Amino acid sequence: MPDEIAFDVVPVNVVTGFLGSGKTTLLKRLLASEAFGDTAVLVNEFGDVGLDHQLLQGVAADAVLLPSGCLCCSIRGELATALRELYSRRQRGEIPAFRRVVLETTGLADPGPIVSTLLADQVIKHHFRLGAITTTVDACNAMMAHLQQPEWIRQVAAADRLIITKTDIAEPAQLHWLDDYLAQVNPAAEVVRADVLETAADYVLDQGIFQNGGVDEIRRWTRAIWMPRAEGRAHESPRTLTGRLPADAHLRSVESFSLVLDRAIDWSAFAVWLSMLLHCHGNAVLRVKGILNVTGSETPVVLHGVQHMIHPPNHLERWPDDDRRTRIVFITRGIDKALIERSLEIFLGDLTA
Numbered sequence: 001m002p003d004e005i006a007f008d009v010v011p012v013n014v015v016t017g018f019l020g021s022g023k024t025t026l027l028k029r030l031l032a033s034e035a036f037g038d039t040a041v042l043v044n045e046f047g048d049v050g051l052d053h054q055l056l057q058g059v060a061a062d063a064v065l066l067p068s069g070c071l072c073c074s075i076r077g078e079l080a081t082a083l084r085e086l087y088s089r090r091q092r093g094e095i096p097a098f099r100r101v102v103l104e105t106t107g108l109a110d111p112g113p114i115v116s117t118l119l120a121d122q123v124i125k126h127h128f129r130l131g132a133i134t135t136t137v138d139a140c141n142a143m144m145a146h147l148q149q150p151e152w153i154r155q156v157a158a159a160d161r162l163i164i165t166k167t168d169i170a171e172p173a174q175l176h177w178l179d180d181y182l183a184q185v186n187p188a189a190e191v192v193r194a195d196v197l198e199t200a201a202d203y204v205l206d207q208g209i210f211q212n213g214g215v216d217e218i219r220r221w222t223r224a225i226w227m228p229r230a231e232g233r234a235h236e237s238p239r240t241l242t243g244r245l246p247a248d249a250h251l252r253s254v255e256s257f258s259l260v261l262d263r264a265i266d267w268s269a270f271a272v273w274l275s276m277l278l279h280c281h282g283n284a285v286l287r288v289k290g291i292l293n294v295t296g297s298e299t300p301v302v303l304h305g306v307q308h309m310i311h312p313p314n315h316l317e318r319w320p321d322d323d324r325r326t327r328i329v330f331i332t333r334g335i336d337k338a339l340i341e342r343s344l345e346i347f348l349g350d351l352t353a
């Protein structure tokens with residue numbers, strides 16, 4: 001049985017997105033929002049965020065306090081060092097006791113190493129956990145970026161929420177293409193256009209993901225991806241329900257597909273299979289998200305992974321609806337989905353027969 005995720009640690013919500021895609025513009029909106037107190041914001045440069053220095057109060061050499069109670073810190077060097085220092089200062093009472101962190105990455109950041117720092121660093125993982133990953137996507141240059149920029153794809157694949165920016169200046173054809181592309185490549189993410197985003201703080205922070213034990217968020221993405229339970233189709237092998245990618249050369253290497261199992265699975269066998277898969281093909285698996293029916297448990301286990309890192313599995317208090325199947329969505333690049341299906345089938349087949 002997986003370990004429970006710890007909820008008493010500070011969530012780190014990541015705002016990522018390609019160069020010039022509107023991360024700082026989004027952050028400025030967040031900083032202006034009243035709902036944004038008790039937050040420590042980690043940015044690379046204060047200058048980019050354009051803080052109004054008349055209103056700021058200095059609390060440390062590289063940190064400033066806003067009237068809302070929001071603390072802005074400039075990252076110098078490594079993220080791990082910045083997070084450790086932030087935590088130590090909070091413990092020493094040198095800075096206000098923030099409840100959450102928002103981290104703005106650089107435009108060329110691959111979210112993988114950031115997730116690794118949060119989940120694997122021995123000190124950090126006791127004090128912080130990964131919150132929501134929000135990716136800003138520039139509607140004007142997405143068509144080019146998806147062809148030319150591997151980081152762009154990794155940022156889109158890692159996202160829990162996708163904010164489409166520059167909708168005011170993009171061509172309708174670019175917006176239609178992007179809507180389709182995002183639905184195909186990351187069907188589990190919630191997508192919103194920046195111009196209709198009313199409550200940026202609610203959207204970027206992780207409330208949705210962990211509120212109510214995460215049940216509402218999981219209900220949303222399971223409904224978005226999977227069809228309702230088909231009658232009379234119990235005990236089938238893993239099968240792919242979504243094969244919706246068009247024969248579009250641009251998309252061939254990035255795929256999303258889902259596996260559905262009607263029977264409960266053995267957690268240990270599954271965990272071994274997944275770690276083997278990620279060990280061998282971690283670079284090809286951009287995102288894994290799933291809800292698992294685990295043998296011996298009345299309630300489901302939620303699985304989240306970005307590249308080769310898997311979050312501590314989250315044990316939900318209840319099933320989000322009456323569908324009790326195990327459902328896992330993969331976003332992959334350059335790996336044959338049949339290979340993943342077959343290996344899981346063999347692994348679970350052998351071990352649960």
Ligand SMILES: Nc1nc2c(ncn2[C@@H]2O[C@H](COP(=O)(O)OP(=O)(O)OP(=O)(O)O)[C@@H](O)[C@H]2O)c(=O)[nH]1
Pocket residue numbers: 017018019020021022023024025026048106107136165166167168169194
């Ligand atoms: N028209 C329009 N311009 C936008 C929008 N969002 C951002 N911009 C502009 O795009 C430019 C880049 O926005 P930023 O918010 O600095 O983007 P960023 O992702 O932080 O950029 P880097 O930190 O350089 O990666 C700025 O000139 C913004 O004013 C939008 O929705 N519409």
